[in-house]
Amino acid sequence: MTLHRKQARSLAHESLRRGRPLEWFETLYHQAGGDPAVIPWADMAVNPNLSAWLARTDLIAAQRQALVIGCGLGDDAEALCAAGFRVTAFDISDTCIAWCRRRFPESSVGYCVADLFSPPPAWQRAFDFVLETYTLQVLPENLRATAIRQIADFVAGDGRLLVITRGRDAADDPGAMPWPLLQSELSEFARAGLIELTFEDYLDSEDPPVRRFRVEYRRPACESNFMS
Numbered sequence: 001m002t003l004h005r006k007q008a009r010s011l012a013h014e015s016l017r018r019g020r021p022l023e024w025f026e027t028l029y030h031q032a033g034g035d036p037a038v039i040p041w042a043d044m045a046v047n048p049n050l051s052a053w054l055a056r057t058d059l060i061a062a063q064r065q066a067l068v069i070g071c072g073l074g075d076d077a078e079a080l081c082a083a084g085f086r087v088t089a090f091d092i093s094d095t096c097i098a099w100c101r102r103r104f105p106e107s108s109v110g111y112c113v114a115d116l117f118s119p120p121p122a123w124q125r126a127f128d129f130v131l132e133t134y135t136l137q138v139l140p141e142n143l144r145a146t147a148i149r150q151i152a153d154f155v156a157g158d159g160r161l162l163v164i165t166r167g168r169d170a171a172d173d174p175g176a177m178p179w180p181l182l183q184s185e186l187s188e189f190a191r192a193g194l195i196e197l198t199f200e201d202y203l204d205s206e207d208p209p210v211r212r213f214r215v216e217y218r219r220p221a222c223e224s225n226f227m228s
Contacts, residue, residue, distance in 0.1 A: 152192035
């Protein structure tokens with residue numbers, strides 16, 4: 001385990017101890033001082049698990065509205081934009097979003113600061129495609145079900161959601177943050193009204209390989225995009 005991952009885990013643990021489980025994200029980005037090596041998930045490249053999906057998806061991107069959850073330093077949001085989506089990308093960290101804007105000053109991606117647990121009301125059922133990569137796995141277990149329901153609520157009628165996360169079996173030790181998710185935890189998306197289209201359980205190409213779940217969902221077309 002790298003020193004920077006240890007530091008991130010220490011910040012997360014301290015935030016949990018103080019009862020402020022989301023506070024550490026801003027602290028981490030601020031302490032990084034512009035050095036992406038300090039951010040454990042900042043590879044400064046598109047997530048290969050997303051790239052592989054984009055290469056084979058049948059989803060027509062042109063002019064569709066997309067939302068990126070916890071966008072980090074923006075590479076995945078830029079990939080979706082390049083694929084033809086009209087992208088909104090948010091993170092809870094002000095420093096993170098400012099960093100994205102510096103990295104991609106000419107981008108048409110709408111980078112903004114927002115809290116997953118208190119999002120703009122206008123985002124409800126507003127997006128044709130929603131991307132969630134690696135956010136759920138850094139949230140404590142007691143917040144995940146609420147986060148899942150909130151993520152599901154961004155998906156418009158006939159819209160899709162792609163979730164990429166670390167995965168484990170119930171008998172496996174969850175270890176330290178990032179905590180792999182159980183398949184049963186992801187079933188909360190179905191309870192939130194989404195239909196599971198594909199579920200992939202595989203080892204990625206990292207060294208050593210990491211077990212991943214990559215799951216695609218769809219909201220039924222008959223459901224309204226607006227609050228009733």
